[in-house]
Structures are given as C-alpha cells and as structure tokens.
Amino acid sequence: MNPLTRAARLLRRNLVVIAGLGTLGFLLLPNVIVTVFSFNKPNGRYNYEWQRFSTDAWTNPCGVADLCGSLSLSLRIALWATVGSTVLGTMIAFALARYRFRARSTVSTLIFLPMAMPEVVMAASLATLFLNMGVSFGFWTVLIAHITFCLSFVVTAVKARVMSMDPRLEQAAQDLYATPLQTFRKVTLPIAAPGIAAGALLSFALSFDDFIITNFNSGSTVTFPMYVWGSAQRGTPVQINVIGTAMFAIAVLCVLVAQLAGRRRKRS
C-alpha cells in the first residue's frame, strides 16, 4: 500500500479523535491566553495586547485596590451558600428518593423550574422581592440568592445517588438491631456521601463564579466576578489573570492528587 493512501486511511479512522482534540483546543485556548497574559506588562489600563514579559503581577497579586477583598468575599459567600444549599437540598433529595407522599410531583416541578429558567429571570424576580420588602442589598441578599439557585442542583445530584442505593442494605442493618439513627449514620449517609459531595462541590463552583444573579442582588457589594465585570469597563489589571491562572492550577492539582490517592488506595 502506498504511504499516501495509508495516511488518508489513518486520517479517516481517526477523524473523530482529530475533531475532538480540536474542540478541546477551542475549550482550552482562553485559559492559555489568560496564563500567558498574566506575565504581560501592558501599556495603559487594558491587558488585551501583548507588550513584554514581566512577573510583577505574580509577585504582587493583591497590588490593586479591592481585588483580594472581593476574592475573599466571594469565597465566604460560596462557602455559606454551599452549606445552606447542601443541607436544604439533601433533605429534599432524601424525601423525594425514599418516600411516597402527596404533592410529590408538585415538589419535583418546583425543584426543576429554577433550572429550566434563564438566570436573568430569577435574578430580576428576586431583586423585585427585595425591593418591595425594603431589604437593603448586600452580603445577605447575595447569599440568599445563591442558596436559592444552588438548591435544585444539590437535590438533583443527591437524589440520583440515593435512588441508585440498594434498599436491602438498610434492611440488613435493621435486621441486625440497628436503631434508625444508627442505620442512617452507619449505612445511609456513607453511601449517599459521594452524591452529597458532588452537590456541594457543584454549588461551591456555581456560587463562586456566579455573575448574573449577583449583578441584580448585590447592590454595592463587590464579589470577584463583579470586580472582573467592572474592570472590563475601567481597565483590566494583570492581577485578574494571575488569580484566574492560580485557580486553574490549584483545581487541576487537587484533581491529580485525588486521582493519585485513589490509585494508591486501590493498590493497597
């Protein structure tokens, strides 16, 4: 077979691989740009054009006013929103997955609706409520808004896990004279834990990165996404790219460590 047809054949067989890797490149390209431009020294206020290499922003990540304050505020809000939505959502998920009761389908619809609605609708309606109630916008209104929209995602994640659980495990615990509380603590909760963890992780990520709902409900409170949004108008400090790059690196590192730990545990 001549090499040209062989190459053509190889190409045809791996077309999906090439297309898939192309998509992956499309997905990762902005991250590459963010990383490269974290080493830029821009002329003027905007960091959109490459000028020259510098590590200034990396050595002084909190060098611009309010940036690190907004970051810590976002982390705090994300933490509390995760706690709130995970507790409320897990309870609803258990009720939906384990019990038959009246109004079950109404509850399911109520959980589904916030996810089937554009964020801007939910954001505007919640802000309307706060305006009508005379609540002043700030930390609490943002936190309430985040818990509200994270709730449905937690319910979905936990419900999927609890529904796939073998009910005989709990019956076995009961047969061995475990009290309901012991059964829950020693059997149900450990099995449901991965679902709860997934829900919690998802709500942390959703809350930390949320812009639209925060935009409507924050008043003059500036979370990290709000800071970035404002900087698109006022001028983008290089430090934004430093934080973006660092978060990406930390996330990838965490996943790699978790993978390695999992592999080691499997081996031992």
Place this chain on the structure above:
Amino acid sequence: MSTVTTPVSTPHDEPARRTRRVPYWLLLPGILWLLVFFVAPLVYQASTSVQTGSLEDGFRVTWHFATYWDALSEYYPQFLRSVAYGATATALCLLLGYPLAYLIAFRAGRWRNLLMVLVIAPFFTSFLIRTLAWKTILSDGGPVVSALGSLHVLGLTDALGVTEGHRVLATPLAVVCGLTYNFLPFMILPLYTSLERIDGRLHEAAGDLYARPLTVFRKVTFPLSMPGVVAGTLLTFIPATGDYINAELLGSTDQKMIGNVIQSQFLRVLDYPTAAALSFILMAAILTMVTVYIRKSGTEDVV
C-alpha cells in the same frame, strides 16, 4: 423515578404514623425556602409587570397590561436575536461537543480521566476572565483575524452579515462564538454520560451484521445518545438565550440580546414594570419551547 422504596419499618410499633410524617419534615425547610425566595418573587414580579407609576411617586397595580404589548413591540428584535443566537450556539455546541464526548467515551482509553479533567478545569477560572480572553483572541489585527482575512473567510462572512468591515469583535460572530464557548461543557458532560452507558457489544453486533461505521453511528450510537443530546441542548439553549454577558463584552449595541435589555431596564433605567414584563415574556417563551421540544423528542424522563 419508579424505584421508590417504602420507608423501612422500625422495631417499635407506634412510629408507623411518625415515619409517615418524615418526608414532610424533610421537605419543610427547603420547600419553605423555595416558596419565599423563588415563588413569591415570581408573584411579585407578575404584580410589578402590571403596575404603573414613577420612582418618585411609587408604583401601583393598575392592571396595565399594555406594558407587555409595548415591551414586545419595542424589543422584539432583541427577542428574535436572542433566540437566533441561542439556537445557533446550541447547534454549534452539539457539532463541536459530540466528537469530543465520543472521543472521551470510546477512544480515550487510559487518557479518559485526564481528558475529563481538561473539559471541567476551565470552569475554575472565572468565566468572565475567560470571556475577556476572547477579546484578545479575536482582536483586530490579531493572528486569528489576519488568518481568516487572508483565507478570504472574512470576506464571505461580511457578505453574509455575521461580521462587518473585516473584523470579528463587535459582530454577531464574536457573540455566538462566546456563547458557544461558554456553554460547551454543559453539552459535553450529558453527551458523555449517555454515550458512556452504551454497551460496546452493540457496536460489535452492528459491525457483525455488516453495518458500515457511519451506519453504526446513525442507527445505533446516535439514537442511544438521544437523552444526552436532549439534556445537553436544553442546558445550553436556556442559559445562552437569556445571557447578556457575551453580548456586552464581545458585541456592540447592534448585538444586544433580551438579557441586556432586562438588565439595563432593571439596573440602569429603573423601569421595573417593563423589566418584569420582559422577563415574564422570556420565561414563558423558553418554557413553551422547552416543553414542545421535550414532547417532540420523546424523552420525558430528562427531568
């Protein structure tokens, strides 16, 4: 949904009645929360949309339904544009996302976990920062624009009206590109989940029956991945249609979507009735489209 287990009975006798109440106690706090912070706001918004008045004198319910009509007749171009951009971005996400989901599910081997991490990892860099990076990528005179220009692609897209004056930024192309990029992972993940569930032996069986690879895909793989396709298209179409970030950061005033209008009416113009009416129309339009779509595609168990 069919695997509902009855609550396990306790060794004592009396708690039968108590366990019957358990689901309600479990639901109480969360449902109360949703009633106060999700349902009540919608009711307030419905009432706001039929109010008239001014910021100084306050707003009062006057059942002024004309607000809906005025809003629709003034902003229908933005509505149509949102649906068009949202639908185009969703189609592009499916086109781009399917090969990658397929690659991860069937061809990645031991690289599977790494590829999954790479799909999810961008999430951890704030999406606003990543959207701003597209400003650099698509900038006038940048490598992408010059390459497209020298390949005469921009001439063609200019003629089609999706770009203008041989630039990409501040054109429909840039906004749709941003939308596609932002919601692509929401397409890939459900696609991957449903592709991964497909039994590999079905492919072998189809091959044994002399189906060509393309036929295997058309008759076996794609139909079995339909739940993922439906979930993925919903997860991209809904947020893409309501989005205003990409239009604001990558577009110009000619690419404003309905989200931009709602945001500026609510936060800048402070015309709350119009903002409320617009978001109700948007909600109704999207819920109708979603319901029809789910019915048509025949997979009602995506919920």
